[in-house]
Amino acid sequence: MRSLRFLLQKEFRQIFRNTSILRIIFLMPIIQLLVLPWAADYEMKNINITVIDHDHSPYSRQLISKITASGYFILQDYTSSYNQSLVDIEKDKSDLILEIPASFQKNLIKENESKLFVAVNAINGVKANLGGAYLISIIRNFNGNIRSKWIQFPRFNPELNINVVSSDWYNPEMNYKYFMVPGILVILVTLVGSFLASLNIVKEKEIGTIEQINVTPIKKYQFVLGKLIPFWVLGLIVLGIGLGISRLFYGIISAGNLFVIFGFAAVYLLAVLGLGLLISTYTSTQQQAMLISFFLIMIFVLLGGLYTSIDSMPHWAQMMTKVNPVTYFIEVMRMVVLKGSGFADIKNQFLIMLGFAMVLNGWAVLSYRKRY
Template sequence: MRRVVHMVRKEFRQVFRDKPMLAIIFAVPIVQLLILSFAITTEVKHIKLMVVDFDRSTVSRDIVRAFVHTDRFDLVGRTTDLGEIREGMRRWEVQMGLVIPDRFNEELGRGLKPQLQLVSDGVDGNSAGVAVGYAQGILAELGMEHAMRYGTAPLTGNPAPVRMQERMWYNPDLSSQQFMVPGIVVVLLTILPMMLSAMSLVKEKEIGTLEQLSVTPLRKTELLIGKLIPFLFLSYVELAIVTAVAVVVFGVSMNGSYLLLALLALLYLFATLGLGIFVSTITQSQQQAMFVAWFFMVFMIIMSGFFIPIENMPVVLQKLTYLNIMRYFMSIIRDVFQKGSSLFYLLRDVVPLAAFGLTIFSLSVVNFRKRVG
C-alpha cells in the first residue's frame, strides 16, 4: 500500500509540474463550457424568409407582418419573381419562400379557401420541418382571424380557411442523412490531417530526430514538405473512401462535381495541416498535442454548422464562426453534394477559405522554422 501511495504522489507531482498540461486540464473545460453552452441549442430561429406577393393586399401585408413580428423568421426580401427564391437558396441567403397568389384577399373573403405556398430549403431536414411547422401555425391562426372577420369561418369540420401547399427543395424526403453525412465527411477530413501532422512532428521532437534532421543539408521547408506530402495523400485517399461510402452505402445524393470537390478540398487540407503544424510548435509531447488538437477541433465542429445552425447561435458567436475554416468547407461540401452548385455559387466560401488556408499554413511554417532553427 505504501508503494501505491508513493506512486500516486509521484504522478501528482508530475502533473502539477507540467504547467501547460495543468492549463489544459483545468482551463480548457471551463472555456469550452462557457462558449459551447451558448452555442448549442435545439431551437430554430431567424429563418431567412423571402415573400413573393402577387396579391399586394391588406391581408397579404398582415401575413408578412405576422411572420416578421416573431423571432422565428427574418424577412430578407420581397419579390414577384419565383426564380429569386431558388437563386437565394443556392446562395444560402433564403431558407423559406412564402408565395401569396393573386386574388388571395378576394377568395378569403368569399370563403373559398385560397391556397398559400411554402417553399423550403430541405438541406437541413430537421430545421426545415420545424420551420414549416412554425409557418403553418402562423398562417392557420391568421387565416382564422380573417375568416372570422368576414364571417366565413366554418363552425364544424376542418376550421382552417386557408389551404397550404408545401414544397421541399434539394431534400424532398427531409432525410437527415442527406444533411449529416456530408458534414461527417468534413469532420473526418479535419481529424486525420490535423492529428497526423501534429502528432508526427511532436514525436520527432520527443525522440530527438527532429534536431538531427535540422542539421542535415535539408532545408526546413523541404523537411516540412517531405513530412506533409504523405499526410496529404492519405487525406485524399480518405476523402475518396468516405465519399464513396456516403453515396453507395447511405444513398447521399451527389449532385455536383467530384473534381470540383477534390480541388476545393486541397484548400481545406492545407489549412488543417497548417493547424497541425501550429499545434506541434506549441506543445512538447504527443499527449499535449492530442489535447490541444482536440481543443481546437471541438470548437471547429460545434461552430461550423455541422448539426447546430449558425443562425441559432448568439450574434457574438455567429461573428466568431467567420474565423472557423470548417464553417466554409462545411457549406461547400453540402452545396456540392445536395445543390450541385458550380464554382460561381461557392465563391463566397472559397475565397475566405483560400485566404485563411494560405495564412494559417504560411504562419505555421514560419513558426515551425523558427522553433526548429
C-alpha cells in the first residue's frame, strides 16, 4: 500500500502540473455539454413549406393557419402555380409542397373525403421524413377536428363523440434535451476515461521513465492501479460537474437516486479506464494510442444508442452493441434520470459492466510486461 500511495502522489502531481491535461479534463466537457445538446437535436423546426391553394375556401385557410401556427413550419410561398413551387424546391427555398385542390371543401362536405398532394424534398432524408410526418399529423388532426364538429349535427348521434387525452410519461414537455443530455454526459466521461488513460503508459515509454519504474520492486498490479485510480477519481468529478450543469442550464433533475448513477459510473469508469490502459500497453507512441482510442470511441458512440435507436439497427449491429460498454451506461443514465429507476432495475447492466471491468483490467495487468 505504501508503494501504491507514492505512485498515486506521483500521478496526481503529473496531472496537475500539466495544464493542458487539466483543460481537457475540465474545460472540454463543460463546453461540449453547453453546446452539443443544442446542436444534437432531431426535432425539426423552421421547415419551409410552399402552399398551392386552388380552393381559397374557409377550410383551406383553416388548414394553412393550423400548419403555420404549429411552430414547425414557415410559409415560404403562397402560390397558385405548381411550377413556381418546384422552383422554390430547386433553389432550396422550400422543403415541402402542399397542393390543395379546387374542390377541397366541396368534396369534404359532400363526399366525406378529399385529397391533398404533398411533395417532399428528400435530399436530406431525416428532414424529409420528419417534415412529412409532422405535416401528415397536422392534416390528420385537422381532419379530426372537422369530423368532431360534424358529429354535433342533429343527423348524427352525439354519443359518437370521443375525446382523446394524451399523457406523455417521463418527459411530459417532450423536451429533446432531456433525452440527449444524459447520453452526451456518458460520452464525455468516456472520453476523459479511455482517451487519457490510453496515453498514460505510452507517455512513460516515450520520455523514458518507464525504465526507471521497471527497475523498482513495484508490482504490475500496483503500477496499473496507480495509473487507473487518478483518472477514475477525475472521471467521477467530471460526472458530478456534468450533472450540475444539466440541472443549472437545462433544468434536468434526476428522478432517481444520484448514488445509483455514481455507483454505476464507478464500475463503468473501471471498464473504460481498463480499456485505455490496455491500449496503452500495446502501443509504443502517443500517436498510435490516440488513433486507436479515437477509432474505438467512434464505434462506441455510433453503436451506443445516443443518436440512433438500437432497435432500428440491423441485427448484426444490435449484436455488436452487446459488447459496447457505452450502450449500457447510456441506457442506465436515461433510466435513472428520466424514469427514476433504482439499483434493482439496473442490476443486469451493473453485472455486465462489472464483467467488462474485470476482463479489461485483468487483461491490462497481464499484458503489461515488466522487465528488470
